[in-house]
Amino acid sequence: MNKGLLLMALLLTGCAGDYQVITNLDKERISDYFTPGKVEVVGSDALAGQRYKILGLVSGESCQEEANLPPAQASDARTDARTQAAKMGANAIVIRQCLSLSGKEAAPGCLTQVICQAQAIEMEAP
DSSP, X not given: OHHHHHHHHHHHHHTOSOOOOOOSSOTTTHHHHHGGGGSEEOOGGGGTTOOEEEEEEEEEEEEXXXXXXXXXXXXXXXXXXXXXXXXXXXXXXXXXXXXXXXXXXXXXXXXXXXXXEEEEEEEOOO
């Protein structure tokens, strides 16, 4: 019984060290990672009866740069638009249109591309 307690005590003291966590997250850019989460995608109908201010237009992009990468996604373009809107102080966007481009229509360096345009909006809390 005493040997069991001694073994348990040794094991617990081995776990109580001063450990350093190493991560691949950039300390300066960690807040940028969460920026799109501050901006909600809403439809025009959600603005009815709400007090809001249109801050301007934003554009988000997704680009497939190489054939072995996934095609450009509208969800990535919307996230990029949310990031741009957050930089303007918006808390919501209304997507006006998304365009899917490929081949010669896509920007140089993109095999496929999706561009979403939206209004950046600052909605007042209800």
